[in-house]
Amino acid sequence: MADAPKEPEKRAPLPDNVSRRVFLKGAGGLAAGGALGSQAVASQKASAEAPAKTRTVSGRIEIPLSINGEKRKVSVEPRTTLLSLLRVHLQPPLTGTKLVCDRGACGACTVHLDGEPAYSCSLLAIDCVGREITTVEGLGAPDALSPVQQAFCEKDALMCGFCTPGFVMSVSACLEKNPAADDDEVRAACSGNLCRCGTYPPIFAAAQAAGRKLQGGR
Amino acid sequence: MAVQDSSPTTWGPREDMRLLNADVPRVDGPLKVSGRARYTHDIRLPGMLWGKILCCPYPVAKPTLDFDRAQAVPGVRVVLPIEDGLRDGWTRRLGTPIAAVAADTPEAADDALAALNARYEEGDWAVNYDQAVAPDAPKVHEEGNIRHLQVDGDEAAAQGELDGCDAVVEAIYTLPVQFHACLETHGVVVDYRGEDEATIYASTQGTFTIAADAAQILGLPQNKVTVLVEHMGGGFGAKFGLDVPGRIACLLAKEARAPVHLMLSRADEFHTAGNRSGSTQYMKAGANADGKLKGLVARIWKFGGVNRGANPGQPYIYDVPTSYAEAMSILTHTDGSRAMRAPGHPQASFAIESVVDELAASLGLDPLEFRKKNLASPVYHRQLDRAAKEIGWAAHPNKLGPPAELPDRAVGIGFGVATWGAGGRPTCEVDVRIDQDGSVTSSVGTQDLGTGTRTYVASIVAEELGLPVSAVEPRIGDSRLGASVASGGSVTTPSLAPAVKDAAHKAREALFAELAELLGSNPRNLRAKDGVVFDVEESDKRMNWKEACACLAPAGIEARGTFQRGLAGNGVHGAQAAKVEVDTVTGELRVLKMVCVQDIGLPLNRLATRSQMNGGVIQALSYGLFEERVIDPWLGLGLNNGFEEYRIAGTKDIPEIVSIIDDEDRRDQVLGVGEPVVIPGQSAIANALFNACGVRIRDLPLTRDKIINGLTAL
Numbered sequence: 039m040a041d042a043p044k045e046p047e048k049r050a051p052l053p054d055n056v057s058r059r060v061f062l063k064g065a066g067g068l069a070a071g072g073a074l075g076s077q078a079v080a081s082q083k084a085s086a087e088a089p090a091k092t093r094t095v096s097g098r099i100e101i102p103l104s105i106n107g108e109k110r111k112v113s114v115e116p117r118t119t120l121l122s123l124l125r126v127h128l129q130p131p132l133t134g135t136k137l138v139c140d141r142g143a144c145g146a147c148t149v150h151l152d153g154e155p156a157y158s159c160s161l162l163a164i165d166c167v168g169r170e171i172t173t174v175e176g177l178g179a180p181d182a183l184s185p186v187q188q189a190f191c192e193k194d195a196l197m198c199g200f201c202t203p204g205f206v207m208s209v210s211a212c213l214e215k216n217p218a219a220d221d222d223e224v225r226a227a228c229s230g231n232l233c234r235c236g237t238y239p240p241i242f243a244a245a246q247a248a249g250r251k252l253q254g255g256r
Numbered sequence: 257m258a259v260q261d262s263s264p265t266t267w268g269p270r271e272d273m274r275l276l277n278a279d280v281p282r283v284d285g286p287l288k289v290s291g292r293a294r295y296t297h298d299i300r301l302p303g304m305l306w307g308k309i310l311c312c313p314y315p316v317a318k319p320t321l322d323f324d325r326a327q328a329v330p331g332v333r334v335v336l337p338i339e340d341g342l343r344d345g346w347t348r349r350l351g352t353p354i355a356a357v358a359a360d361t362p363e364a365a366d367d368a369l370a371a372l373n374a375r376y377e378e379g380d381w382a383v384n385y386d387q388a389v390a391p392d393a394p395k396v397h398e399e400g401n402i403r404h405l406q407v408d409g410d411e412a413a414a415q416g417e418l419d420g421c422d423a424v425v426e427a428i429y430t431l432p433v434q435f436h437a438c439l440e441t442h443g444v445v446v447d448y449r450g451e452d453e454a455t456i457y458a459s460t461q462g463t464f465t466i467a468a469d470a471a472q473i474l475g476l477p478q479n480k481v482t483v484l485v486e487h488m489g490g491g492f493g494a495k496f497g498l499d500v501p502g503r504i505a506c507l508l509a510k511e512a513r514a515p516v517h518l519m520l521s522r523a524d525e526f527h528t529a530g531n532r533s534g535s536t537q538y539m540k541a542g543a544n545a546d547g548k549l550k551g552l553v554a555r556i557w558k559f560g561g562v563n564r565g566a567n568p569g570q571p572y573i574y575d576v577p578t579s580y581a582e583a584m585s586i587l588t589h590t591d592g593s594r595a596m597r598a599p600g601h602p603q604a605s606f607a608i609e610s611v612v613d614e615l616a617a618s619l620g621l622d623p624l625e626f627r628k629k630n631l632a633s634p635v636y637h638r639q640l641d642r643a644a645k646e647i648g649w650a651a652h653p654n655k656l657g658p659p660a661e662l663p664d665r666a667v668g669i670g671f672g673v674a675t676w677g678a679g680g681r682p683t684c685e686v687d688v689r690i691d692q693d694g695s696v697t698s699s700v701g702t703q704d705l706g707t708g709t710r711t712y713v714a715s716i717v718a719e720e721l722g723l724p725v726s727a728v729e730p731r732i733g734d735s736r737l738g739a740s741v742a743s744g745g746s747v748t749t750p751s752l753a754p755a756v757k758d759a760a761h762k763a764r765e766a767l768f769a770e771l772a773e774l775l776g777s778n779p780r781n782l783r784a785k786d787g788v789v790f791d792v793e794e795s796d797k798r799m800n801w802k803e804a805c806a807c808l809a810p811a812g813i814e815a816r817g818t819f820q821r822g823l824a825g826n827g828v829h830g831a832q833a834a835k836v837e838v839d840t841v842t843g844e845l846r847v848l849k850m851v852c853v854q855d856i857g858l859p860l861n862r863l864a865t866r867s868q869m870n871g872g873v874i875q876a877l878s879y880g881l882f883e884e885r886v887i888d889p890w891l892g893l894g895l896n897n898g899f900e901e902y903r904i905a906g907t908k909d910i911p912e913i914v915s916i917i918d919d920e921d922r923r924d925q926v927l928g929v930g931e932p933v934v935i936p937g938q939s940a941i942a943n944a945l946f947n948a949c950g951v952r953i954r955d956l957p958l959t960r961d962k963i964i965n966g967l968t969a970l
Binding site: 115117118122125126127130131132133134135136137138139140141143144146173174175177178179180181183187190191192194196197198199200201202203206224225226228229231232233234235236237238239240241242 | 281282284285286287288291292295298361362437439440441487492521705706707863867868870871874898899904905906908910913
């Protein structure tokens with residue numbers, strides 16, 4: 039899936055109270071401890087490898103994030119994905135972004151990171167510090183839908199609706215870059231999204247309709 | 257006020273309809289596109305724990321688990337052995353749940369599963385036909401692995417008929433096990449806190465199929481258990497009852513005395529949440545040079561894992577004067593098959609449509625005309641003709657088969673037909689309420705799988721009362737509301753919609769009775785249209801909707817509707833055509849276009865109906881081209897338990913799709929079309945592949961290796 043959303047290239051700055059190296063030591067230690075994540079073991083391993091004066095961080099840490107234009111502070115573990123942060127750890131959570139495959143194969147968890155589509159299941163929350171995160175809730179509300187959301191409703195581009203937020207995010211990012219995107223470009227932009235009900239044709243039609251609207255037409 | 261009994265006998269003239277038989281955007285669209293629709297996955301409750309299940313990766317094994325170590329993981333509240341799938345400590349099928357945990361976070365629950373440090377002693381198992389029928393095969397069922405033999409017809413007579421035929425085709429057709437692959441995995445949230453009631457949020461096709469079992473596990477009376485299904489992320493036949501995750505979530509919640517969120521992981525969804533049974537079908541069929549089928553001998557093996565699998569039998573839809581069919585189930589130590597969109601029909605369709613096509617080719621006949629000669633119903637004739645017209649059959653050069661010299665890119669067309677019952681049944685109870693302020697509510701406990709049920713629960717009432725859809729609030733997905741059928745077999749619409757119509761009709765009649773007195777009109781002369789109630793004979797007698805409702809008693813009007821047999825149909829057909837392009841050098845197969853022609857009686861919502869037709873076509877395409885469960889025959893492990901390895905159709909696989917509602921079906925009745933539209937697509941594609949290049953593939957999916965082998969053998 040060559041055209042699937044790419045992971046960001048630039049790295050995010052870390053919170054002031056923790057250095058990246060130290061944080062990653064903590065994360066690596068957890069991985070070394072196995073999926074069990076026995077934190078006592080992990081801390082010891084990390085300490086043994088670290089210089090004597092370094093403070094090892096493991097367990098939870100509070101990070102600042104910018105989500106849908108709001109500054110939020112969330113307590114996460116090194117392993118917490120952006121998807122898990124949004125759906126579980128954020129209070130109140132944002133559950134519009136869906137967990138379906140949890141391994142970057144279906145696109146249901148697509149969000150925008152600085153305007154670029156990204157799989158939130160395959161990003162660590164800590165890597166999103168300093169980035170602008172937009173979820174489907176941030177695009178529009180039921181009574182104030184974005185042109186893409188409006189077009190999805192009008193063209194019936196949803197059935198069960200579980201894949202819909204991901205498709206809305208992928209189509210929106212595509213049209214943001216090029217409102218005149220043709221059908222092939224839209225299909226490429228959504229090639230990392232899966233739908234099981236089979237709503238693809240109206241999704242493509244909705245993208246074209248929204249593109250026309252964004253270009254000022256009707 | 258009480259409502260007199262007067263049920264509607266007709267949906268009314270189609271030309272008078274504003275909202276039915278029209279394109280109506282679904283009412284829950286804005287919630288779904290903005291991420292506000294709340295699915296079971298999305299339920300968050302105070303003090304809620306995260307449940308997870310460990311499933312055994314081997315077919316038959318004796319697990320050893322370290323429960324103490326799991327219990328010691330920080331944040332873990334409950335660790336439970338799950339033993340109802342074990343016999344003497346041994347699992348009996350691949351994917352059997354063996355332990356469950358509940359923890360403060362999903363991450364802690366994962367840690368606990370890992371800490372169980374599962375070790376397995378492997379037993380003897382059978383995961384495929386050869387292993388299951390071997391003389392010393394381990395038994396899936398105590399009476400053996402070949403079960404449920406069914407015989408239909410006289411084999412000697414059928415064989416005798418074949419001996420005199422001008423053309424006979426004898427071949428074996430194979431279809432793999434397919435997964436439902438619902439994007440929302442199976443699961444529930446059980447809100448139980450050790451008190452005297454519980455609420456269960458469920459991703460289910462049956463709001464009313466859950467409370468009884470949940471109540472029993474929780475030790476509560478059933479009337480203290482409420483089931484809610486606000487939105488659900490796909491079912492396709494796999495989601496009925498409390499099921500594996502529901503049972504386990506109840507056990508965890510009971511132990512923790514706290515709410516538990518438990519949704520299957522994607523990998524577990526593949527091996528403990530059902531599947532479409534695989535099929536191998538031996539077919540020997542004969543026809544004469546005049547294009548009439550004469551005889552058929554069929555042997556059908558169904559692969560439903562620990563269940564029996566499905567197949568409606570042969571010759572399925574076609575008229576064969578003398579036929580014999582025997583069917584049996586081959587049991588294996590794998591997850592049991594469940595209903596999946598038209599249980600057994602896609603399998604039967606592939607075998608018979610292929611045989612029919614092969615016979616036409618062998619007799620040098622047009623496969624479209626050959627089909628029509630062997631299908632009695634004129635509905636198939638008109639639908640096939642319509643599909644043929646839309647796909648461009650008349651101008652197609654390969655009507656009598658592929659050319660002798662193949663071009664680099666060969667184009668072919670194929671056909672297939674469908675049948676389904678889709679009838680209604682008397683279960684549903686719908687309440688329509690009109691309040692003094694003019695607000696209208698239409699309530700029934702049904703679930704909306706994404707088919708548009710919620711929308712017609714409102715639009716039928718809006719049509720009856722002359723109001724916009726937005727003026728009626730649909731309330732569904734709640735076991736405290738009126739009873740409704742479970743959504744299986746395309747029965748929801750024909751069972752539910754007549755009851756909605758009945759309730760709306762009764763509510764309108766009650767309103768008119770009230771207003772007639774006030775206006776001094778005969779209630780029969782009153783009409784409701786465009787938000788106004790008026791007398792057709794005296795035009796000055798009119799009130800707008802709010803004024804009219806303000807005249808009601810404080811309790812307003814409440815009318816209950818029930819099933820009206822006359823408003824529901826039974827029996828649908830359906831024809832599909834596929835146009836494909838094959839690269840005869842590389843073997844790449846692309847579907848260019850698919851046409852679906854479907855009768856449905858009165859379409860309640862043309863927009864949602866066409867979407868459901870598109871969806872059927874796409875699922876069939878995906879089945880025909882990509883989908884196949886793979887279990888390693890030596891290790892017994894499932895090899896494609898994620899969407900990377902188990903491929904379903906994506907954006908670049910989708911052809912032009914033309915979904916045509918067959919408006920020549922003038923039945924004044926509603927029907928369901930969830931099932932029929934998914935039946936013939938893969939058959940039509942396989943036939944189109946042959947028509948393009950002469951490669952006949954008899955085992956799905958139509959992968960490139962098989963096509964290259966076929967091209968090489970030409």
